[in-house]
Amino acid sequence: xxxxxxxxxxxxxxxxxxxxxxxxxxxxxxxxxxxxxxxxxxxxxxxxxxxxxxxxxxxxxxxxxxxxxxxxxxxxxxxxxxxxxxxxxxxxxxxxxxxxxxxxxxxxxxxxxxxxxxxxxxxxxxxxxxxxxxxxxxxxxxxxxxxxxxxxxxxxxxxxxxxxxxxxxxxxxxxxxxxx
Amino acid sequence: xxxxxxxxxxxxxxxxxxxxxxxxxxxxxxxxxxxxxxxxxxxxxxxxxxxxxxxxxxxxxxxxxxxxxxxxxxxxxxxxxxxxxxxxxxxxxxxxxxxxxxxxxxxxxxxxxxxxxxxxxxxxxxxxxxxxx
Numbered sequence: 001x002x003x004x005x006x007x008x009x010x011x012x013x014x015x016x017x018x019x020x021x022x023x024x025x026x027x028x029x030x031x032x033x034x035x036x037x038x039x040x041x042x043x044x045x046x047x048x049x050x051x052x053x054x055x056x057x058x059x060x061x062x063x064x065x066x067x068x069x070x071x072x073x074x075x076x077x078x079x080x081x082x083x084x085x086x087x088x089x090x091x092x093x094x095x096x097x098x099x100x101x102x103x104x105x106x107x108x109x110x111x112x113x114x115x116x117x118x119x120x121x122x123x124x125x126x127x128x129x130x131x132x133x134x135x136x137x138x139x140x141x142x143x144x145x146x147x148x149x150x151x152x153x154x155x156x157x158x159x160x161x162x163x164x165x166x167x168x169x170x171x172x173x174x175x176x177x178x179x180x
Numbered sequence: 181x182x183x184x185x186x187x188x189x190x191x192x193x194x195x196x197x198x199x200x201x202x203x204x205x206x207x208x209x210x211x212x213x214x215x216x217x218x219x220x221x222x223x224x225x226x227x228x229x230x231x232x233x234x235x236x237x238x239x240x241x242x243x244x245x246x247x248x249x250x251x252x253x254x255x256x257x258x259x260x261x262x263x264x265x266x267x268x269x270x271x272x273x274x275x276x277x278x279x280x281x282x283x284x285x286x287x288x289x290x291x292x293x294x295x296x297x298x299x300x301x302x303x304x305x306x307x308x309x310x311x312x313x
Contacts, residue, residue, distance in 0.1 A: 027223045031251035032193060063257050067249025067270070101224075125223030135221065 019090040020048070022097045025106050026122035029054070029099055030064045030074070033122065037162045038097060039072065045094020046073040050082040050109055051101050079105055083112035090115075103146050110155060119150060121159035121173065133176045134168065136161045144174055187288070188242035188280070189234050190272055191217040191227070191252035203274055204281065213281050215240065219252050227255035235263055241288040242280070244272040267292045275302035 021042050026034065029049055038044065047068070054060045055078045065074050077085055082098070089096055100106040103124070110116045123136050130138035137159050139147070147157050147170055157170040190197040197216035205211025215234055219227050231252075234240055243259070245252040248270040256268045267289045269276065276299035283291040 028227075028251040028254075029224065030249060031224075031254065032247045032249060035249040036247065059261070063254060066257070067247065067253055123223070125221065125226065127223065 019092075020086075020096045020098050022120050023106065023116055023118060024097060024099050024120040024122040025101070025103055025124060026099055027101050027125055028123055029101050030068065033162055034097060034099065035068055035072070039069075041163050042095045042097070044072055044097055046075060046089070046092065046096040048075045048077060048082060048085070048089055048096060048098040050077050050079055050098060050105060052078050052105070055081065079108040079112060082109055086113050086115070103143050107146055107150065110150065110153070114153075116155065118156040118158075120167075121147075121157065122161055131176070133173050134159055137173060139174075147174075185213075186215045186238055186240065187213050188244055189215045189217055189231060189240050190244045190277070191219065191231055191256060192244075192246040192272065193219060193250065193252070196246055196272075200272065200274065200277055204277055207274075207278065208281065210281055214244075214277065217252075219250075219255075222251075224251055224255060227251055228258045231255055231259045232262065235259060235266060241265060242267045242269065242292055244269050244277065244280075246270070246272050269296060271299070273299050273302070275299045 021044075022038065024034070029051065030047060034047065049064060054064065055076045061076050068074055075085070075089070089098070100109065106119055110119075121137050124130075124138055124143070125136070126132070126138045129140045130143070131140075133139050151157055151170055158167040159173045160167040190200050192200070195218065197218060201211045201214050201216045204214060215238060217230060217234065222230065231243065235243070243256045243266060245256055245268065247253060253268070253270050256266075260266050260268055269292050276295045279298040280291050280295035283294055286294060
């Protein structure tokens with residue numbers, strides 16, 4: 001078993017707000033690493049999926065709801081909606097994760113919600129114009145600059161696919177040597 | 181199910197699909213019925229594209245995936261929207277695959293339903309007991 005303290009046993013998760021545990025950029029959105037990999041050790045009560053396309057498609061929402069355990073809520077929102085909902089999500093007694101599928105959506109949300117101070121790179125996979133940084137993070141020059149801009153604003157950016165892995169700071173990610 | 185013609189895709193995390201095929205091959209010698217696919221290193225669109233290419237290119241009618249909320253399942257559901265004849269089965273296990281392949285007389289959807297029933301019943305929890313004399 002991983003050596004992660006289960007949230008349900010943790011004093012910080014009992015009887016008070018635990019806010020959103022993770023602001024994650026992951027192009028697979030809701031999938032095994034999120035629901036099981038993070039969901040079980042964090043005892044997740046909800047996932048907020050922030051994506052323009054999914055927020056406008058009932059079919060896609062049903063698709064992403066399908067495999068999530070019934071005790072876990074899934075909220076769908078555009079960045080604008082999410083910025084309005086964020087305070088309520090942060091006040092929830094249950095631990096939650098907020099997901100975006102790309103860097104630009106997270107950047108837009110942070111511009112509207114400066115209270116976000118840390119971002120997790122969970123999975124940005126290969127596409128034309130991107131180069132390998134970590135085995136699960138590929139970035140284009142524009143995306144590298146967007147992440148640097150977030151850090152200049154005071155947002156801590158790190159890469160970590162699963163809870164048992166080491167969180168890799170952005171500078172190490174951009175050097176592309178963390179896997180080697 | 182004639183020899184050499186795969187009838188189903190197994191799409192799963194890591195090397196699980198290849199492991200399933202290896203196990204089916206060891207037990208029955210018919211690992212060729214399944215096409216293994218991993219999601220390792222692939223984004224959501226790439227997984228969907230890879231499954232669709234196999235469905236169209238190899239005329240596949242059944243997709244097995246591992247986690248119900250996994251990226252392979254999400255991608256397979258998207259493929260299903262474009263190819264409604266495809267049957268999706270989540271929660272792949274060895275009993276499931278073995279039962280599916282042993283009912284070639286059934287249509288793929290019926291064989292899949294039969295296999296799911298069998299696989300569910302194959303999951304047991306056995307408590308330890310002292311050996312009697």
